[in-house]
Amino acid sequence: MSDAESVRPLRVAVLGCGSVGSQVVRLLDEQSDDLAARIGAPLELVGVAVRRLDAPREVEVPAGLLTTDAQGLVARDDVDLVVEVIGGIEPARGLILSALEHGAAVVTANKALLAADGPTLFDAAAQAGRDLFYEASVAGAIPILRPLRESLAGDRVTRVLGIVNGTTNFILDRMDTSGAGFAEALEEAQDLGYAEADPTADVEGFDAAAKAAILASLAFHSRVTADDVHREGISEVTAADVQSAREMGSVVKLLAIAELRRNADGDEAVAVRVHPAMIPASHPLASVREAYNAVFVESRAAGQLMFYGPGAGGAPTASAVLGDLVTVARNRLSGRSGPGESAYADRPVLPMGETVTRYHVAIDVDDRAGVLAAVATSFADHGVSIQTVKQEGRGADAQLVVVSHTATDAQLAATVEQLRTMDAVREVTSVMRVEGDTE
């Protein structure tokens, strides 16, 4: 440790002092000896950019370090490492670009920015010859980006299935365990602090879609942005869906899915989407409870891997930030940068219509002879093969639950459209994808 302390300190600026930033500041202080020993030089916090100097904070920050001039902080010549935990697009983007231009390496937790405009940042980092690390942007404390980028670099990832949003997993878990509907479970999540007053970003899948784009980019060495991600949230998942899943030995989860698939031209393409799906209770992701996150990775040689842990929270996210900080600090000391963006494969994004999966379709129908045959014919006419069908009489009407074999999204959509026009069909009450098979 004496070696480390005789070296010039590496100077760190932290942008943002909310729940993550304040934990970063705390850990930089508490772990300073360990950090110095692991890096080979001490870290010195030289500034913390905040919006308001007098806002209440989780940690005591020496007043001399606080500044409202974030731009001035990143432009300082003596800053080696910048941690960006403000979030959102601007001013975060401008500050990161400025930090890189001024020669600092950057660690960020900003999933929205990376998913919206990652390439701009990656190009700037490459141009500057500086590291841009972002492990904390996906699944909080869970090391998943580094394993995808480095541990699996000699393998061929074929699919990533992630539970990457804690709020929605908490809600769906509650619906599963208590039989509650979506609204009731959301309210409980809000009461317990797992969901925000405006839960849109979580429950409509925007947060998960940003993470899906980041995972897909890394797994498939291609540029994928949030706009490329087909997105459906969980606000239309009903207690009946959850019950129906349970009857077939499954649970409903909001999944971020990125897969390698052949497109219509026969080229390898990246299929990337976020939607609720039924997965078998025996699947490792099915036992991810409450607000935990997990990412399940299938690769050709390694087989099936899963990475599990807390997907959010100040301290867990700060752990991921500091892990990156140690690496970029080591790189900085040795005058180099780590592996940058890898987008050499440059695969196209598969249109959602060509995405292949299985489907669970619930249909209210008249309870009369010939209805099942008519419904089955409609599936067959669109090339959707049926795996199981269950009919339940309920007086004058009946419910059909059809689970299909794999079909394209376009085939299924056309089937459902036709079903809705059929006289005997009162309502297609639910369409949900079935995932988690291993092919």
Added chain:
Amino acid sequence: MSDAESVRPLRVAVLGCGSVGSQVVRLLDEQSDDLAARIGAPLELVGVAVRRLDAPREVEVPAGLLTTDAQGLVARDDVDLVVEVIGGIEPARGLILSALEHGAAVVTANKALLAADGPTLFDAAAQAGRDLFYEASVAGAIPILRPLRESLAGDRVTRVLGIVNGTTNFILDRMDTSGAGFAEALEEAQDLGYAEADPTADVEGFDAAAKAAILASLAFHSRVTADDVHREGISEVTAADVQSAREMGSVVKLLAIAELRRNADGDEAVAVRVHPAMIPASHPLASVREAYNAVFVESRAAGQLMFYGPGAGGAPTASAVLGDLVTVARNRLSGRSGPGESAYADRPVLPMGETVTRYHVAIDVDDRAGVLAAVATSFADHGVSIQTVKQEGRGADAQLVVVSHTATDAQLAATVEQLRTMDAVREVTSVMRVEGDTE
């Protein structure tokens, strides 16, 4: 990719062509374009050292590449990267040392060697300024060493609990699901190829102990060898133990445990051990079935993380080897080495007697008044606090099952020793540790 191909290839020698080595050779060929793009230079296989040139192999190796002269291969001036997948202590150790001396970086899967004599290898690597990477040595394809070494470098790991031996997990899982005894489950594992004809290394915990030493060294930045690991295998686990675990909502797993604990002097020490233990069915490790592996990590900021996947097998292990190979190849290209051994904390190993955990003790006693009081007094006299006790009459005798609060191993051992001398005690039929509580 054209950039990568215009660079001088990095030359790779593979030592050993068994189930892992042959998959490494296969993947080097199949993935050559991707590897070149990810590294920035192509890899060129220049030699494969084998014991017998004419042995049957899983892959076709060009005859010109095969050699029985491993020492000659690693001493070649033109070899940049050496993959050691022979296993065992010698000749592997001599070959790795020679490879490092001759300027090659080394990737190895050799847990036995690392656990027995890691420091010699790490010192040689530091001396040579070359990488020595060994992700594949623990838990096969599961990225666990890199996350411990890098992702959690800014955090403080407090405990690692691992299911790191697939054979014993398969046996215990079978005992749990079918009620079979150890011998029967072992036979099934042997029939299915999950256990070797001589299963000692697996069932007696030697394999897991080597991995525990490697995990403890990395997690706690200290030198821990296999000799430091308290080791008990699963051959004495009975169907009754498994049943008793089930009655208390637990399962029996062979765990590799490494914890940070205060020793008698009040210093931080590393407690490291391998033994069967009961863990709650709700613990994430409890759902690790069949021959899968998983490593559960508790750290101060990140909280609870779990890494899950196949812990053995040619292709999964080769995936981990190639992930390391990409990193060391990149480092080689940029003329540097990655993070080396980190043993700065230099913590002592905690004596097993000072290790603290909970215990499940089954005792056959005479079924008469005062026996329970006498047994309870014995626990109390040794400072072992009882959490629950269950008595079941069986004619003239009865069985007591005592689950304790936390106590030291020495306290528990003294208690059991005294119990065995008591008139009313016919036999202490089982003593098993209870793990997986979070403190």
